[in-house]
Amino acid sequence: MNELIFHQLSKHYGKRCLFTELTLPLIAGQCLLLTGKNGAGKSTLMRILAGLDKPDQGEIQADGKRYSWRAYRPQLQRQILYLHQQPYLFEGSVWDNLAYALTRGLPRSEQHQQIEAIADWAGLTALLMNPAKRLSGGEAQRLAMARALLRKPRALLLDEPTANMDQAARLLTLEMLEDLKRQGLRLMVASHDPDWFQAVTNQHLAL
Amino acid sequence: METISSATWQALQLLLSGDTALWEIILISFRVSILAILLATPPALLMAFMLAFGQFPGRRLLIAIVNTALAIPAVVIGLTLYLLLSRSGPLGEWRLLFTQTAMVLGQIALAFPLLVAMAHTALQAADRRAWETARMLGASRLRAVWTLMYEVRFGLMSALLASFGRIIAEVGASMMLGGNILHYTRNIPTAIALETSKGEFAQGIALGLVLLLLAFALNLLLHYFQGKGQIAA
Numbered sequence: 372m373n374e375l376i377f378h379q380l381s382k383h384y385g386k387r388c389l390f391t392e393l394t395l396p397l398i399a400g401q402c403l404l405l406t407g408k409n410g411a412g413k414s415t416l417m418r419i420l421a422g423l424d425k426p427d428q429g430e431i432q433a434d435g436k437r438y439s440w441r442a443y444r445p446q447l448q449r450q451i452l453y454l455h456q457q458p459y460l461f462e463g464s465v466w467d468n469l470a471y472a473l474t475r476g477l478p479r480s481e482q483h484q485q486i487e488a489i490a491d492w493a494g495l496t497a498l499l500m501n502p503a504k505r506l507s508g509g510e511a512q513r514l515a516m517a518r519a520l521l522r523k524p525r526a527l528l529l530d531e532p533t534a535n536m537d538q539a540a541r542l543l544t545l546e547m548l549e550d551l552k553r554q555g556l557r558l559m560v561a562s563h564d565p566d567w568f569q570a571v572t573n574q575h576l577a578l
Numbered sequence: 579m580e581t582i583s584s585a586t587w588q589a590l591q592l593l594l595s596g597d598t599a600l601w602e603i604i605l606i607s608f609r610v611s612i613l614a615i616l617l618a619t620p621p622a623l624l625m626a627f628m629l630a631f632g633q634f635p636g637r638r639l640l641i642a643i644v645n646t647a648l649a650i651p652a653v654v655i656g657l658t659l660y661l662l663l664s665r666s667g668p669l670g671e672w673r674l675l676f677t678q679t680a681m682v683l684g685q686i687a688l689a690f691p692l693l694v695a696m697a698h699t700a701l702q703a704a705d706r707r708a709w710e711t712a713r714m715l716g717a718s719r720l721r722a723v724w725t726l727m728y729e730v731r732f733g734l735m736s737a738l739l740a741s742f743g744r745i746i747a748e749v750g751a752s753m754m755l756g757g758n759i760l761h762y763t764r765n766i767p768t769a770i771a772l773e774t775s776k777g778e779f780a781q782g783i784a785l786g787l788v789l790l791l792l793a794f795a796l797n798l799l800l801h802y803f804q805g806k807g808q809i810a811a
Contacts, residue, residue, distance in 0.1 A: 421714070423710060423714075448713065448714065449716075452714050453710075453714065455707050455710075455711070457707075458711075459705060459707035459708055459710075459711040461708070461711075461712075461725065461729070462728065462729065471712075471715055471717070471725075472715040472716065474716065518715065519714070519715070522714075522715060522716055
């Protein structure tokens, strides 16, 4: 009953076909690796799954029912979060960015607790009061992941999450992905560098 | 030369002595222009937002109309509103001609296209990811709009300051719609025009100095906000 499967997804740009009648299961606790050349449609596919861009056609099978993409779009936008290749961080501190994702009206003590817990998980505790826009590439990506997780999504789609990262930051990201899988989150990673993600990959889709 | 220097000296004395008539004119100017900006800004921002992110038929045409409206001289806007508000005009019943309200309307008409055009440019330069990220993180549409506007606040402040600078110094519309009535609709530019025509340079220069100072302050602020905007980007 905890299924999330996309059926018959198609997308064309003019006469160019990015993908057609694609079936794509997002399985709890698994990571799907998405590869393909530049312009193959990796980001477009992820944006469609997250309800940001429209497909030409597509259906979603969720929790035992089948919906059209259009009908299920609001749920997609809530349940599946897409992380841009270069995450967008708001003005303000790391704390402010994390607080943005919390439901408004949450008691202050609860806010503090959630922010501190997720910051600890992402290794951002020491940076909580730092300006978010001055974080390094790796720190920014970790903040974006932590911020997204505060929304308690069913799936997280990461677009080239280790681009512009050094070795240490890449390893840390892999560890975080592994941990998210253990927590039962559905993951999808688009990358030009599949070898890096071999250890966390369960399925592989080449566009 | 002597006339200019003595008139300037008198102008400074007028300004510094707190001359009631002079400061009343300055107050009217600021009151009318600030009110016009306050009223013009919300719809202008809404329109800029629609032009930047909306997808509707006629969008490009609307952008072209706004950009064309930028080039309309103040006096033509004054004339148009004069015809609408004059006794025999379609809005003559409202009896607004030669009132501060008419001046405010004229200045709104002048500020609106500039506000829309500059805010549109600022919003277009905004990173689309800001909107998407806000929405993905559960922000309502209103909160996402606010977030986006905050991200481009320096560009929006520039739009506000430039528009204020335009309307507080314009003479054509204010003269035609306000009628330059002492203690009521005489503002800085119409007073300068009148005093100069009478050969009373001191008050004209004093008011000109106020406008110059204002222009300088606005430019300083504009540079500050534009610089901030570039750093933020």
